[in-house]
Amino acid sequence: MMFRTHMAICFLAAFAFVNVISVAHPILFVLIAMFVGSVPDIDTRHSKIAQTFPFISYILSFFIIHRGITHSLLIPLGAYLLFDALNVGWIGLAFVIGYAAHLAADALTKEGVNLLSPFPKLQIMGFIRTGGILESVIFYAVIVINLLVVINVFL
Numbered sequence: 001m002m003f004r005t006h007m008a009i010c011f012l013a014a015f016a017f018v019n020v021i022s023v024a025h026p027i028l029f030v031l032i033a034m035f036v037g038s039v040p041d042i043d044t045r046h047s048k049i050a051q052t053f054p055f056i057s058y059i060l061s062f063f064i065i066h067r068g069i070t071h072s073l074l075i076p077l078g079a080y081l082l083f084d085a086l087n088v089g090w091i092g093l094a095f096v097i098g099y100a101a102h103l104a105a106d107a108l109t110k111e112g113v114n115l116l117s118p119f120p121k122l123q124i125m126g127f128i129r130t131g132g133i134l135e136s137v138i139f140y141a142v143i144v145i146n147l148l149v150v151i152n153v154f155l
Contacts, residue, residue, distance in 0.1 A: 001105040002131055003048045008142040010037030013101040019153060029094045036098030043070045071103060072117040
């Protein structure tokens with residue numbers, strides 16, 4: 001999925017989470033989740049996150065393939081455990097929400113994701129072409145849902 005779709009989906013997931021479960025610093029929680037929602041694509045030099053952190057992306061692109069280890073559930077699990085050990089588990093939850101939302105969106109694409117990379121495959125592939133018409137429909141639908149949810153919360 002494209003950056004804008006990931007951001008819309010991460011916003012929806014994080015905003016829904018903070019409205020169901022009480023978390024410390026809900027606005028910061030949503031912002032962290034949205035930022036983290038871009039992190040899995042650091043392994044491809046054409047992504048927005050790679051353009052923001054080009055040196056990291058450049059180094060990673062030599063050692064890992066796109067949608068490999070950076071698209072694994074192991075990273076958000078490890079991040080949650082680290083943040084929880086540092087007594088900021090709410091940041092770990094924001095990390096998990098943003099990362100998982102990214103992985104869920106990519107699982108809908110034809111390229112799919114291996115959620116257990118680099119270990120035995122748990123490959124999930126969908127039917128959506130990245131950048132295609134169906135992705136655009138999903139993006140605009142999620143934007144409308146986001147607006148309705150925000151309006152509902154604040155009215």
